[in-house]
Amino acid sequence: MIVITEGMRNPPCLEKQGVFILPRLGLLTVLRNILNNVNMRNKFGWADVLVICLLLSILYAAAKLGSGMRVPFSPERHPALSLDPIWLPYYAGRSLLRMFIAFAASLLFTFVYGRIAAYNRIAERVMIPAIDILQSVPVLGFLSATVLAFMALFPGSLLGVECASIFAIFTGQVWNMTFSFYHSLATIPRDLNEAAKMNRLGAWHRFSKLEVSYSMIGLVWNSMMSFGGGWFFLAASESISVLNQDIRLPGIGSYMALAADEGNIKAIVYAIATMIVLIVVVDQLFWRPIIAWSQKFKNEQTEAGEAPTSWVFDILKRAQFVRFLNRYFRTLFHDWVLRPFAKGARTAQSQRRSPVRSVAQWAIGLIAAALVLKYVAEGVLEIVKLSWNEIVHVVVLGLLTALRVFVSTILAVIWTLPVGVVIGTNPRLSRIAQPIVQILASFPANMAFPIIAIVYVKLGISLEIGAIPLMMLGTQWYVLFNVIAGAMAIPSDLKEATVILKLTRFQTWTKLILPAVFPFLVTGCITASGGAWNASIVSEIVSWKNNDLRASGLGSFIAQATTNGNWPEIIWGIIVMCLLVVIVNRLIWRRLYALAEKKYHLE
Amino acid sequence: MSKTLLELKQISKRYDLPSQANVSILEDIHINVKEGELVSILGPSGSGKSTLLRIIAGLVSPSQGSVVYNGKPIVGTNPGVGMVFQSFALFPWLTVLENVKLGLENRPLREEEKLRKALSVIDMIGLDGFEGAYPKELSGGMRQRVGIGRALVMEPDILLMDEPFSALDVLTAENLKRDLLELWTEKKIPTKSIIMVTHSIEEAVYMSDRAIVLSRDPARVISDIAITMPHWRDKQEPQFTALVDRIYSILTKREMKSVDTPGEQKRKIEKIQEVPAGALTGFIELIDDLGQKVDLYKLADQLSLNLEDFLPIVEAAQMLGFAAIHQGDIELTDIGHQFADASVLMRKDIFKAQVLQHVPMMEKIIWILQSKSNNKMEREFFAEIFEKHFGAEEAAHQLDILIDWGRYAELIAYDEKAKVLYLEHEHAAAME
Structure with a gap:
C-alpha cells in the first residue's frame, strides 16, 4: 500500500515553482529529515540499526581496500605477500572488490552494448555474431596480452596489473550478460512496447521501467552464473607470470599460488576454506536478496507457487530507513x-533520425573498422615471423587439447547423467543437493589444482592424462546442474505413464528420461566444454614447489609463450584456439542444440 | 455542428513482399471523427481494424494518406491520444499506482503532483485501495481498469480502445462498459472523443454514436451507421435488435467479386477461411439439427462464440456451398443437408467434391502433384507459390488449412516430419 510520507508532502527543497535551482541540501537537512520521519512513524527498529551498520561497514571496507590498489609497483619492488592467515580477510576483501568492480563494469557494458545491438539494425549484424564468438573464446588466452597493455597504461603503479585482473574477470562474465540483455530487448512484447510509446516514456523511463525491468529475471540469473564463473578468472589472473617475472596482486588467488609455490599445505587449506566462506557469504548477502527482490519482475500475470526467499531481503524490507531513503532520493532524482x-504529453515523438546522429554512427563504425584492420595487420605481421613447422606444430597441439576437452566433457556426462537424474527425480534430495552443486560450480577449480598436483607428484601420474581430471574439476558441475534441472522438469504425468505402461527400467531411460534431459544436457555440455578450453591454459601446466608438471597441448603452449613474452607464438596460439573452439561449436554443439530444441523440447 | 477532431485522409496500408506482389491491408479509408463522438470500428477478423487504430495512434505509419489531428497531420505518435489495449499491456513489475503514473512520466510535473493526479484517476476508475497491488494480484476486469486509468491520466483528447472488453468474461465486461459509458456520457473525463475497435456488434450498438463497418482483404469502409438511440439503451428493444441484425447482415454479405475479364483464363486465387474440417462438419450438423432458418446473431449468442471465431465458420460453409445466408439468417443448401445426413465415408466424398469445385488452390495442388512422376512435392514449393499472393505468414496458415481439408477429403496426404505432400493413392500403394 502506498503511504505518502511527510517528507514527500513537504519536500525540503527551497525552490520556487517551476524554476530550476540546485537542491540546497546539506547533509544535516537530510539527516534531520530522516530522523523526523523515523521518529514520527516510531518504527525505527533493529532492522534499521542493522542496515545502517552494514552500510557504514561496506563503505569503510571499500575505501580501505580501494586505497590498496594504488600502491607503487616496479619489477624490483613487488608487494610482499604473507602466508599468515591473519591477512586472509584483507586478501579476500581485495579479491571481492575486484569481482564487484568487474561486475559493475560488465553491467555497464551490457546496457550500452545490448541497447545499441537491439536498436540499430546495421550494428546488430556485426555486434551479435561478435559476442557469440567472444563468449566461446577462451578468455585466459588473452590474459597475458591485456596484462602487458594495462601495465604500459599505468607505469610504475600496481593499478595496471589490477586493471588487467579486473579486465580478465570482466571478459569472463560479460558476454553471457550482454547476450541475455540483448535477447530480452529483442523479445519485449509488442503491447508493452506500444504502451511505452503511447505513454511517451522518455529514454530514462523507457530504460528503467521497461527495458531493464523486462530483462531483469534473465539478467539476474546470468549475472549470478557469470559472477560464479568469475572466481575462476580471479584466481587465474591475480598471480601471473609475464615477461619472465611473477606478478602477484594481494588477493586470495595469489595467496593460494604462493602457498602452492612454498608447499605450505596448511595455507592451502586456509585459502580453500576462505574461498568457500566467501562464496557462501556473497550468495547469502548479495545474490539471494537480489533474486528474492527480482521475483516481482516475472512477466507472468499469475502468482507463482513457490517464490525464492532471502533473510537479508526480509531485513531490508523491514527497515523503514531503507524505504525512506529509496523514496526520498527517488523523488529528488525525479x-x-x-x-x-x-x-x-502534448509533443509528438518523431521517429525520424537526425542526420547528425547517423553521420556520427557512420564515423564510429569507420573508426572501429580502421582500428580492427590495423590490429589484424599487425597481428599477421607477427605471425609471419613463425616458421611453417611451428605453425603446423601449434595446430597439432591444439588438436591434442581439443581431444582432452572432448574427453573431459564425455567423462563428465558419464558420471553426472545417472547421478543428476537420481537427484533431480527425488525432490527432497534435489533441495539439499542444488545449493551444494551451486557452490561447487562457483568454486574456482584452479584453486584446488595444487592439492591434486601433490597427488600426481606422489603417484608419478603424467599430466598428459592428468590434465583431463583437472579440466573436469571446474566444468563437470555445469553438466550436473543442468541434468538435475532437466530431470526435475520431467512432467509427472509422463512418469506415471511409464509406470502404467509397465516399461522396464531400460525402456524408461531410453523412451523418457534421456530424451527429456537431452536439451539440458546439451546446454550443460556447451558451457562445460567452453569452460574446459579456458581451463586448459591453467591445467596443462601445474606446479608444486619446484616440480613443474606439464602436458603438451595448446594451453601449456600459450602459457609458456606468455611467460617468455613471445608475441608471435602468443598471437598464433590464441588464433588457433579461437578457431578450434568456434569450429567445434558450429560443427557439433550448434547442431546438437538445434536438434534438442526441435525434437526433444518439452512444452 | 461540432468541430472535426480527427480526420483520416485516404489511408492505405500495404506490406511489401519480397516477390513483386504486395499485400494490401487497408485501402482508401476516409473517416472524420467529431468532438463528442464515440465511434466503433467493426469488421471481420483479419480486416485490419487494429492496424487502423495503430495508424491513428501513430504507432504504425500508413503507406498512403495522412492522419490529421486538430487540423495538423501527425508525425510520429499522435499527440492527442491515449490507448487502451486488448491485452491490457500493463507492466507486471509496477504497482497499480506506478502503472497509472506511467502516463505522466514524460510531463514536466513534480513527483508529488504526479502522485496526486494518478491517485485521483485511480479513485475515479474505482480502484481505490488497490494502489499498491501488482497487476497479477488483480482480476481481468480490474486490470483493464488500470489500463483505462493509465490512458485517462494523460487527459487525451481522443481515447483509442483496441477491443478493450474482449479478454474479459461477459459479466465483468458488462460492468466495465457501463462504468466507462457513465464516465463518458456524464462528462466526468475531459476526453473529447472515443474510438473503439470491437468485434461485438452488440457492444458497438450499445455504446457508440456511430458504427463504421470495414470489409476484408483489403479493408474498406463499407458502411457508416449513425446510432441515435439515447443512452441507456435497452438490448431487448426491437429498435436495438433490428440494428444489430442489420449490421450482421452487412458483415456476412459476401462481397461480389468482380467477374474476371474473358481474356484471363486463370481463376483468381481466393483466400479460404481458417476453419478445420472438423469444426465445419460440426457446425453443419448443428444447423441441420436446429431445423430450417437460423438467426445468425442468436446462433452466435447461443454458442457463446464471438464474431471473430464465428464468422469464419459461416463463411467457410457458405464458400463450400453447404449453406446460404439471407438477411442475417443461415440455411443449409441441398448439398448441406445431404452432407449432414450422410455416413462418415459418404461425407468425405461430398466434401471432396465441394472442395474441388470451390477451392481453386486445392485444384492447383492436386494438379501439381499429379503432374509429378512420384506424386510428391515439398511443402516449401507450395508455400512459395502462395506467398506471392498472401505473404509468408498468411501463406503458411492457408497451406495448413488446405492440408487439413485435403487430408479430411482424402485428396492428399502429408508427412509432417519430411514436410512433403503426396497423393492419397500413392500413400495407399506404399502401404501395401
Missing part, C-alpha cells in the same frame, strides 16, 4: 534530474 527533460 524532480531535479528528470523533470527538466520531460517534454510533456
